[in-house]
Amino acid sequence: MKNLEEKSKEIEFAVKEFASSINSITNSTGDMSSLVEATSKLELKNIDHYERLIRDEFVNYSNLFMQSKWKFWVRPIKELTWLDVISSDGYKREEGLYALSGAAPNAFFLTLVIRRLNDWVPQVREAAKEVIPSIIEKSKPEDVIEALTAVFLNWDSWGKIAKADRQMLLHISSIESLAVGFKSKLISSISGPMPSLFSQLGRIPILDECLNEIANNAMQPHMRAKAFRSLFEKRIFWIVGQEWKWTDKVYNKGKLIPVIAERKISVKIPFSDLLNTSAFDRSSIVRQVSAEFLIRDIDSLGNQTRTIAEKFAADKSNTVSERGRFILKKLDEMALNNN
Structure with missing residues (x-):
């Protein structure tokens, strides 16, 4: 190369x-x-x-x-x-x-x-604001998707773009032909910062109806994990910028921390379906997310919780197996308290 x-x-x-x-x-x-x-x-x-x-x-x-x-x-x-x-x-x-x-x-x-x-x-x-819609309308959809992808992945560092202009680009992205192209890109891309692109597109509801499809079929494990997390949490969040946080004012030390925004989404998929699908994902990155949310809602599956927890505990990934053992311990404690 x-x-x-x-x-x-x-x-x-x-x-x-x-x-x-x-x-x-x-x-x-x-x-x-x-x-x-x-x-x-x-x-x-x-x-x-x-x-x-x-x-x-x-x-x-x-x-x-x-x-x-x-x-x-x-x-x-x-x-x-x-x-x-x-x-x-x-x-x-x-x-x-x-x-x-x-x-x-x-x-x-x-x-x-x-x-x-x-x-x-x-x-x-x-x-630029006046001419961009017309140029995008006449350009090839694949060129528009690539250009907007490059912009969305970098515009957090843009200090002069107006909020209305951001909304204009997002509105353009929601055009059906482009929305389908973005979904395909998120699913089929084997490299690149697709989770970051997913977050930026999550500012508007163009991906809401295909979140489950992305979670199950995206090539990148981190992309599947991001989509599953959004479905579990019923929200999509993104970084809107950075702000300075003092860590030691005496020595004039501090750091930039990300500023997070979010949008609530409507999820019609039952928790049990999400958990059973993510728990058997081929990537430990996704299984880790699945185990995390079982810990958060340990009572949600009833008797099936122990079966899933045992599967997690036997996982080859240490991060997943640790969570599985933690769930089993909690289940034992709950059982003792109920006796």
Whole structure:
């Protein structure tokens, strides 16, 4: 797999080709094909790095080409392009956003546009808010899902995005075609921070009806465990930011702690069904969650509680077997007290 340095070199070459084409006499918009191809292969988790790289290289190469082609009687004319939305000039970013039309070339460029909702210039944020719905509507659903995934996984660190703009993106995500795509992604992904994506999508009820399906079928054990926990607790919670907590004011010490928000959900699945399903999951991570909730509601299964507890106590995982032994001990204590 190519590392960051190799991918960066590919991007630099593609930006150079684009800058060369956009400054040619016959083409004022440029040929983005090589840049689109190069950015389609990128992991969006590194988009900060690639955005800075593309902006800097585009300016450098554009200036170089302009100097080599300059003639005092020719005034260079350049139409706005997708790269203007990441210009260092706020006026250009705003103008570039309003000039966009049609679908995004790929998920990378769509993400660049959505990131302008966190721009430090208010007018740019407003422009992004106006054009994003139309661009998303015309873009490929798979590109929209990838772009929104990248945004949802990182927007806790965005200090300038408005609450209404967050709600706009979440509302867009609830469109049926996208909601189905997100569910599929949560279930089929074998890597990546799917539990975090699940939490962010949990701000709205698009996943409520398929929670049980996710809990039973997700490829990642942590994703199944997260879904089962939500079903047991009848709530979905997510991180909305961080706040500073002093640990020692005398020595000026402290730490950032996550700020949690939650949404209650309606669960129609009986506790016994949830427990019996999760207790026999192939992953100890899920079985641990199952044992935890049996401890919380030890009276819920009646005589079946001991059978499940014995299964937990014999589990190969120490964390699960410890909980199983604890439940058996509690059951024995309860039996003695009742005699």
